[in-house]
Amino acid sequence: MRPAGNRATSVLTAVALAVAAFLAAGPPAAAADADLARNGGFEAGLDGWSCSGGSGAVVTSPVHGGGHALKATPAGQDNARCAQSVTVKPDSTYTLGAWVQGAYVYLGASGTGTTDVSVWTQSPGAWKQLATTFRTGPATTEVTLYTHGWYGQPAHHTDDLTLVGPDPGGTGPGGPRPPAAPTGLTANATSADSVALSWSAAAGATSYKVYRDGAAPLTVTAASATVTGLAASTTYTFQVGAVNAVGESAKSAPVSATTRSAGGSPGSPGLPAHALVGYLHTSFANGAGHLRMADVPASWDVINLAFGEPTSVTSGDIRFQLCPVAQCPGVETPAEFKAAVKAKQAAGKKVLLSVGGQNGQVQLATTAARDTFVSSVGRIIDEYGLDGLDIDFEGHSLSLATGDTDFRAPTTPVIVNLISAVKTLKAWYGPDFVLTMAPETFFVQLGYQYYGSGPWGGQDPRAGAYLPVIHALRDDLTLLHVQDYNSGSIMGLDNQYHSMGGADFPIAMTDMLLTGFPVAGDTARPFPPLRPEQVAIGLPATTNAGNGHIPPAEVDEALNCLTKKTDCGSYQTHGTWPALRGLMTWSVNWDRFAGWEFSRNFDAYFAGQGG
Incomplete structure (x- = not known):
């Protein structure tokens, strides 16, 4: 269902006033404040981000800052939601901001432990800044940041996303640390061009990077992945690293798998037309x-x-x-x-x-x-x-x-x-x-x-x-x-x-x-x-x-x-x-x-x- 017009006008006005005040005064200065969003400018591709239904891609035009931006395309019943989990400090105030372009683009945070927040705008043809604040609950150590579009709408763009607030701490004693390296990695060739991987979840990991023979790493959020686009009858070696807001673990022990030979139809293996x-x-x-x-x-x-x-x-x-x-x-x-x-x-x-x-x-x-x-x-x-x-x-x-x-x-x-x-x-x-x-x-x-x-x-x-x-x-x-x-x-x-x-x-x-x-x-x-x-x-x-x-x-x-x-x-x-x-x-x-x-x-x- 598309948002009603009057509602859109009132929200846009509110957002505009909030952004103006934010830009004029800026966030409260604090020595411990930091930008906790990972890869918010999408200069490292989709590293740290997970997009529903494969809806997200990184493009070089249009961009707001730097050389890249996120392009996400709703399809069918998918609203092209891209999200990442961020380690935060309990009982603290954070400001979430991003530049967006497109019809009905949303920015929000969930799992705050208090009141989850979101803002949205319709801004086809021009970049517009969205901003909102929230306070974490007394026991909240992680929140999910997200942006998404709306059903049936064209692709939208997001760039320069930030989450500014108290740093949850360094990697010293008592502070957050990168996860341990994943264990139990297995590889199973499921077709001539794909290999299914699974591993034991690493405590504290918010995402994983899958490495394959020097190719660009694949980022996933679950403790499994299917690597596609491979050559038939070819042996590949895989490793996995676990990621959180602090950094990435050492890579897992390597495993290898050989793709199946070409031929056959996975959709109807060996069946006649009728x-x-x-x-x-x-x-x-x-x-x-x-x-x-x-x-x-x-x-x-x-x-x-x-x-x-x-x-x-x-x-x-x-x-x-x-x-x-x-x-x-x-x-x-x-x-x-x-x-x-x-x-x-x-x-x-x-x-x-x-x-x-x-x-x-x-x-x-x-x-x-x-x-x-x-x-x-x-x-x-x-x-x-x-x-x-x-x-x-x-x-x-x-x-x-x-x-x-x-x-x-x-x-x-x-x-x-x-x-x-x-x-x-x-x-x-x-x-x-x-x-x-x-x-x-x-x-x-x-x-x-x-x-x-x-x-x-x-x-x-x-x-x-x-x-x-x-x-x-x-x-x-x-x-x-x-x-x-x-x-x-x-x-x-x-x-x-x-x-x-x-x-x-x-x-x-x-x-x-x-x-x-x-x-x-x-x-x-x-x-x-x-x-x-x-x-x-x-x-x-x-x-x-x-x-x-x-x-x-x-x-x-x-x-x-x-x-x-x-x-x-x-x-x-x-x-x-x-x-x-x-x-x-x-x-x-x-x-x-x-x-x-x-x-x-x-x-x-x-x-x-x-x-």
Whole structure:
């Protein structure tokens, strides 16, 4: 939301008077006062600064003083916030100032221990000085300085930023010191052009410098970084230094990593342009009957093994076993199954472990459960030589009991820990790791109405609970195939309710994923669209497999509407997506039970479209 005009005028007047008084009288003289802001003129690049979403860059024009200035560019829901933490003296008064240029530029300080302050101005075309003062609390030893722009506005500039006030002390006994050198540095080549680094956080560090073979250091605020822009099949050596307001530590012990060879597509590792995804009943039997891995037809490009299940809801420990002989006569031996997996992979197919399912509730409520999940899933993937992981959490696995309200910044432990666990697995196995998800519409599209709003109108507060997971993992996600079945009516982007059983339902639900949508009616924080190659339509293979089955002719209508904008019926999409990945079904076994109707229709449809 843009600030109102009257408010802007009054604030500008106040700021102008404050600056005039400041310039006329100057800050109170004190022998101990010092400028504590680090690299406030940006002459050392972004050293000491952290900018949200990679929004900041140092430029040589325009500048206010010296040879450089900060240029920060808001994009989407990011306001281009650049910040640094500064060591200060408790119970002391400080003056914060900067020269800025642009529309709606803010300057402020947070964590003061008293009243946090900020000022702003709209000054396109001319440099303008902003200034404010604050007093630190009796126990405050660190504050965060920041500058940012406003949503939807052009880039803004900041230069000659200062924080003038009492020096918190030197580096002598009892005074602040630089941090100790970071320890535990590890390096993992995640692709042909990137290496992921992590290390143990250094006490008192406000940022870190990452050094690589004589290149300009990379400044980060977390105890991890991904270095990009590297050459394939090349060995690089890295070191890290820890930084605070006093200075920089000695460098860590060096570590080396060799980037992967070139080739492959991290976004869709090894998948065809249009893929068919199916779940294979591997660990249980039902009315669909048992099907051996070796007997799965070549139509299936991604085969999800159903299911890896938890030993308890909260342990995070996942186990996987083949169906017992008593339930599945003729089931293959583990050795035969592993050989069949390798044969499928040799034919270009992907075989994944699917975790969860209707009865497999998993709640990673603690970091211990998260770590157990990672290690147990990794053991299964390694034992069977699998290509990746499918997340099929249902029921109460994604509880929103603590009431998250922003899908971009979740705090609920089961959400945060799931995201962390999957990212760890992805980093562990690298860019060829296939990651898919199969949430129900309740946990995704229902967020259009109810996410973060609690039990409103009789709705479960978990509505839309997958949104923060999908959003956090969108750069790692190979495929999202929402279950467009076993669902109640959902409101689409046309503000009309759509029900299962016809082409309109998967059309409307998929259009939301590919267009993006407001969350709980909040247009200020829309859920961004996914790429069409990340999305497949999830449908039951037969009427036996789930509520919401639609005949093959209507499956074709849904595909025509989304990929060619024809046969759209009552719902008109907001775009045309010929790169839509394909279809997912529950399940391969049920499709065999129905004479392979679902997979034969998929093959025929995409053969008619040229692949």
